[in-house]
Amino acid sequence: MRYSELADLYERLEKTTLKTVKTRLVAEFLRKVPDELIEIVPYLILGKVFPDWDERELGVGEKLLIKAVAMATGVSESEILNSVRDTGDLGRSIEEALKKKRQKSFFSQPLTIKRVYENFVKVSEASGERSQDRKLKLLANVFMDAGPKEGRYLARTVLGTMRTGVAEGLLRDAIAEAFKVKAELVERAYMLTSDFGYVARIAKLEGDEGLSSVRMQIGKPIRPMLAQQASGVEEALREMGGTAEFEIKYDGARVQVHRDGDTVIVYSRRLENVTRSIPEVVERIKAHVRAERAIVEGELVAVGEDGRPRPFQFVLRRFRRKYDIKEMIKKIPLELNLFDALYVDGGELIEVPLEERRKRLEEIVEEGEGIRLAVKLVTDSAEEAERFYREALKLGHEGLMAKRLDSIYEPGNRGKKWLKIKPTMENLDLVIIGAEWGEGRRAHFLGSYLVAAYDPERGDFVPVGKVGSGFTDEDLAKFTEMLKPLIVEEHGKEVVIEPKIVIEVTYQEIQKSPKYESGFALRFPRYVSLREDKGPEDADTIDKVARLYELQESMKGK
Known part of the structure; x- marks a missing residue:
């Protein structure tokens, strides 16, 4: 199966915001995936190479990636960097570099998903002396045979900045739709194994019966059981x-x-x-x-x-x-x-x-x-x-x-x-989905952050407030560096951020609000800490915000 087919899927996913359409597109693609690739492809669709619990990581930053593309295309590193200043997106800039490719390979052959994955595995396994050189050659080998569009999405996979809007809930529904199995059985199997590749293979080859028989496995973590808050x-x-x-x-x-x-x-x-x-x-x-x-x-x-x-x-x-x-x-x-x-x-x-x-x-x-x-x-x-x-x-x-x-x-x-x-209203772990450039001495920092709770029904994030206090200048510099590669759109001083970063937020109270589609707004929200232990779908849900609002109101009554 050619990697270009996966790149086409990424592009179609980028062009729609409708969850139902995204689910259908992913399901149609999964149905075409051959058996030997079915455990690999779900993670690639999520913009990953390995499950979060897998110790392997690519360990490739922007600098090494640009160097590999320069080696593969003959376009200079400085030219690629200058392009990033215009596009604001390294994936797009690498796409442009591949259009100008000056290097021609006599042994060029179309990229397959299997070859891309195997090269990424080799990149993750490169260690010790001269490991960066080995990673560089492996990456250049892939980009040498990549078309422009393929290069855009290879780069985003390497850097973990895929922007297709496919989250775990959507992938779960797509697996169910693709193989005509019950979504609740896909969910159960995933909760027990945290492995979408394994679950997709069972769904495809063994159906509902196979999913029903999935058991926990040592070496594959179980999704943790969670708790709500009580007033006392x-x-x-x-x-x-x-x-x-x-x-x-x-x-x-x-x-x-x-x-x-x-x-x-x-x-x-x-x-x-x-x-x-x-x-x-x-x-x-x-x-x-x-x-x-x-x-x-x-x-x-x-x-x-x-x-x-x-x-x-x-x-x-x-x-x-x-x-x-x-x-x-x-x-x-x-x-x-x-x-x-x-x-x-x-x-x-x-x-x-x-x-x-x-x-x-x-x-x-x-x-x-x-x-x-x-x-x-x-x-x-x-x-x-x-x-x-x-x-x-x-x-x-x-x-x-x-x-x-x-x-x-x-x-x-x-x-x-x-x-x-707990003795106080619980802090919330929320995802940054937007930001605003600061003014004066903070003009080069993203200084105010739009935060959102997770809506599991929609598989999306809904805003509940803007956080601008509690940050030191060091914090702002750190967040700006982290968030710049995740900027999806810019509108004047405001930017839209790909939901990746989770922060802990405290607040005076939760209010009902027509301003946000969530229906809630945090009054006087304040940054507490970066939650590096949480991914975006581990953030607090809008249901939890609603429950805390009800709890807050009942405590006022007391």
């Missing part, structure tokens, strides 16, 4: 049917641990493999989790010298560190607090009630230095739960989680079977 312990107890398991809500980073003998993989909340950055945690898991094969969940907390928890951003610093890890282990010690068991030695536990899952977790975990079970209290007493809540806050934790004792584990679901209890 009394509401939580009512929702839980009178008795609940209350756990300390740690201010850390949620992790999912997969163990298969001596192999341990740790995934972040965003399902990225962070194993290499936390070797001491891996050793503790090997020593203290007494199961040959297991999937367990917990919260990784950074601990200060006084033994109190530090903000979760310290854990993210550990996740990002690739070098001098021993030094970081001393600077930012971590503690793992395990709270759930999803799989133990051949036994799947997600259909088992929480009460039994917790017992199984307690059976296989031997607490020790840096690894323990999340502190819990099972009670039907609001007074007892309130005391536990105050003690958690006194110790420096965020609050409590309340969980139904009979609740099964529902991957990816945000229901009322798990509730968060």
Whole structure:
């Protein structure tokens, strides 16, 4: 199958904003994909090469990409860079360079999807001495045989800046439509494996029956079960049917641990493999989790010298560190607090009630230095739960989680079977979808950001406010650098941003508003932090904004 066919699909997707049309286009394309490519193509359609949980990455920046295109075309690097200043889009500039191609290959042959993918795999595997040279030659090899349009989308895939508007929800619906299977079964299989390539293959070759039999797999992370917010312990107890398991809500980073003998993989909340950055945690898991094969969940907390928890951003610093890890282990010690068991030695536990899952977790975990079970209290007493809540806050934790004792584990679901209890209205994790250039000394910075919540029904993002405060000049410089490659349109000082970057936002209150299509607006929103642990579809939903608005209004009534 030729890569030009995929490039044609990208172009058609770019030209429509209608979700139904995009879904149909992707479904029609998937039906044409041969069996041997069906596990590859879904990720390419998303503008990726590998799943988020796959450790492999291309590791190619704009500079190396431009150098490879210059090598392939004979167009100078400076000419390509000058073109970017005009187009504002490196993909378009590479397309123009390929139109002017001065280098001719005697052995030129049409690009196939298989060849592009195999070259990208080789790029990701290049390491050690002269690895950049090997990456350069591999990329130049692909661009040498690429047509102009193919070059535009190859560049965007390499840089992770595809702008076709295809998100996970749309791909799920397209797989269902392409292979005449139930969307809910595609969703279930994806929630259990986080692997659209695998799910597409099962849907194509085995249909509904195959999708129904999909099970969790060690080495493929499960989408985490999520929680809503409660106004307090009394509401939580009512929702839980009178008795609940209350756990300390740690201010850390949620992790999912997969163990298969001596192999341990740790995934972040965003399902990225962070194993290499936390070797001491891996050793503790090997020593203290007494199961040959297991999937367990917990919260990784950074601990200060006084033994109190530090903000979760310290854990993210550990996740990002690739070098001098021993030094970081001393600077930012971590503690793992395990709270759930999803799989133990051949036994799947997600259909088992929480009460039994917790017992199984307690059976296989031997607490020790840096690894323990999340502190819990099972009670039907609001007074007892309130005391536990105050003690958690006194110790420096965020609050409590309340969980139904009979609740099964529902991957990816945000229901009322798990509730968060915090002393303030919850901050929101929102996606930047627009920005405005600043004035005066901030004229070169994008200084005000339009933020949006995710609408899962539409598979799109709906705005809820503009954030302009809480940023330092360093923050603005960092965000401007991150967002410039994601600018899709410019209208005077305002720009439209491809939804990729998630930020945490605090606010005074949520108001009803006719100004935004979401129907809501944040009053006095303020930037808190960059959520590098979240992708755009992990952002808070508009349903959550609506629930927080109702919660806010009920608290006013009290």
